[in-house]
Amino acid sequence: MNTASASLTPETLAGMGLFLGLPSPALAEVMACARVRHLPKDTTVFVQGEAAKRCHALIEGHARIAQSDDDGAQLVVRFIGPGEMFGTVALFTDGKYPAEAVAVVDSIEISWTEAALYDLIGRHPQIALNIVKIIGTRLREVQERLRELATQRVASRIARVLLRLAAQGGHAGSDGTTIDVPLTRKDVAEMCGATLHTASRLLTAWEKAGLITTRHQRVTIRKFAGIRRIAEDPSH
Amino acid sequence: MNTASASLTPETLAGMGLFLGLPSPALAEVMACARVRHLPKDTTVFVQGEAAKRCHALIEGHARIAQSDDDGAQLVVRFIGPGEMFGTVALFTDGKYPAEAVAVVDSIEISWTEAALYDLIGRHPQIALNIVKIIGTRLREVQERLRELATQRVASRIARVLLRLAAQGGHAGSDGTTIDVPLTRKDVAEMCGATLHTASRLLTAWEKAGLITTRHQRVTIRKFAGIRRIAEDPSH
DNA sequence: CGCGGTATTGATACCAATCAAGAGTAGTGG
DNA sequence: CCACTACTCTTGATTGGTATCAATACCGCG
Numbered sequence: 001m002n003t004a005s006a007s008l009t010p011e012t013l014a015g016m017g018l019f020l021g022l023p024s025p026a027l028a029e030v031m032a033c034a035r036v037r038h039l040p041k042d043t044t045v046f047v048q049g050e051a052a053k054r055c056h057a058l059i060e061g062h063a064r065i066a067q068s069d070d071d072g073a074q075l076v077v078r079f080i081g082p083g084e085m086f087g088t089v090a091l092f093t094d095g096k097y098p099a100e101a102v103a104v105v106d107s108i109e110i111s112w113t114e115a116a117l118y119d120l121i122g123r124h125p126q127i128a129l130n131i132v133k134i135i136g137t138r139l140r141e142v143q144e145r146l147r148e149l150a151t152q153r154v155a156s157r158i159a160r161v162l163l164r165l166a167a168q169g170g171h172a173g174s175d176g177t178t179i180d181v182p183l184t185r186k187d188v189a190e191m192c193g194a195t196l197h198t199a200s201r202l203l204t205a206w207e208k209a210g211l212i213t214t215r216h217q218r219v220t221i222r223k224f225a226g227i228r229r230i231a232e233d234p235s236h
Numbered sequence: 237m238n239t240a241s242a243s244l245t246p247e248t249l250a251g252m253g254l255f256l257g258l259p260s261p262a263l264a265e266v267m268a269c270a271r272v273r274h275l276p277k278d279t280t281v282f283v284q285g286e287a288a289k290r291c292h293a294l295i296e297g298h299a300r301i302a303q304s305d306d307d308g309a310q311l312v313v314r315f316i317g318p319g320e321m322f323g324t325v326a327l328f329t330d331g332k333y334p335a336e337a338v339a340v341v342d343s344i345e346i347s348w349t350e351a352a353l354y355d356l357i358g359r360h361p362q363i364a365l366n367i368v369k370i371i372g373t374r375l376r377e378v379q380e381r382l383r384e385l386a387t388q389r390v391a392s393r394i395a396r397v398l399l400r401l402a403a404q405g406g407h408a409g410s411d412g413t414t415i416d417v418p419l420t421r422k423d424v425a426e427m428c429g430a431t432l433h434t435a436s437r438l439l440t441a442w443e444k445a446g447l448i449t450t451r452h453q454r455v456t457i458r459k460f461a462g463i464r465r466i467a468e469d470p471s472h
Numbered sequence: 473c474g475c476g477g478t479a480t481t482g483a484t485a486c487c488a489a490t491c492a493a494g495a496g497t498a499g500t501g502g
Numbered sequence: 503c504c505a506c507t508a509c510t511c512t513t514g515a516t517t518g519g520t521a522t523c524a525a526t527a528c529c530g531c532g
Contacts, residue, residue, distance in 0.1 A: 184477090184478070184479090185478075185479065185480095186478080196478090196479085197479095197480090197481085200478095200479060200480060200481085201480080201481075203479095204479085204480070204481090217478090
């Protein structure tokens, strides 16, 4: 993991949605004004309400973005994986992070100051278009979830959470696809607006039915068809 | 209303979020490649799944943006008011509108083709930043609603819908603030993921309590404090 | 070995959906 | 002008999915 930091080159940036379509020299510029940091597990990158100073992205690892209520209630907005940016919208709106970001495994972060980002956009407007595309895609996803939450039952929503996570960050094995973010029952519940108890009941039931297996907060989907059926079946 | 079309000048654009910060000559360019249309009440501007061809904005009136399930279930994503853009995200993502847009009152729309928009952005990159700001703000709002839906009760959610609509488009009168979008009980219900029946019961109860009045689908908030209390009270 | 965080599982309560019926209200056309 | 129709709104009765309350079990770790 610390070797990754050593091998970090402008080419690493080429695959990031934020810098798609930029020529090599531009990537070098981007690299030149970036700050790379190692984030040990459970590091808080920023907290809700804090003044936004930087645009962030992950090189490696996973971060949980979560929003809290005035009372304790939390909602997991999304998990950020390698190559994805986060904490950037605040720079363009009111300057305060609307959620908190915590590394859920050892991770590596790259970030830019607000001034540096604006400067880069000025010289490479493509970056602004990339941001529009990224934010637009997320807007859609969140609207999708909003509709799900309004119209689907808990079982469907949890099934969809699993499918979404598997698609976003999952590696196929001999016995199914394993989601590489460590997921507590609480995380699952907070991703779909359910209680930890209901999530636990359902996941345990699915495990007994052979649809999934969970060990040490790692979830493996063994029967995609079964999970997909639950996700789409309006009666469940 | 038809006079508005006649008096339409580049200055009209200056107040739109999309073109904030642009100098007059740029606004003239924007105007030159725009198409202005009158939308009679109930006109469908685009339907869900349709290929996105244009970037839209409202000069006057109101449009409802709603997303449908595979089965009939609908969710009202937002109401668009004068000066607000809509149907633009699709141009930057997969090219398909994720929702439908319908004028709920007689309205005037202005729009640009995808090519024209890209061309304008190329010459005036500020537009791209404006889009980021607009979409970023909406992303936040939707995330906010997502959390509400996950953690708040129906009464709170409906109260918040009223407050949000009053803030977005409401004019103060002697007896309170009237929301200028015509709202059916169904609209209210679909904005917060409830059934029309529950929405009706609550609104009627609030009307009896003197918190609001409704006549011909026009809602007036008479006691802001009362509505705000319901919005924040976790027991309701 | 005990301890904090996580997970399971049963019993109960309750909010809101669903089922069901009827009462305004607006627009249409004879 | 009035019947006819469609749509919105109201209101009652019942059901059921989940939250809530409560207790116990598990597991890695100091």
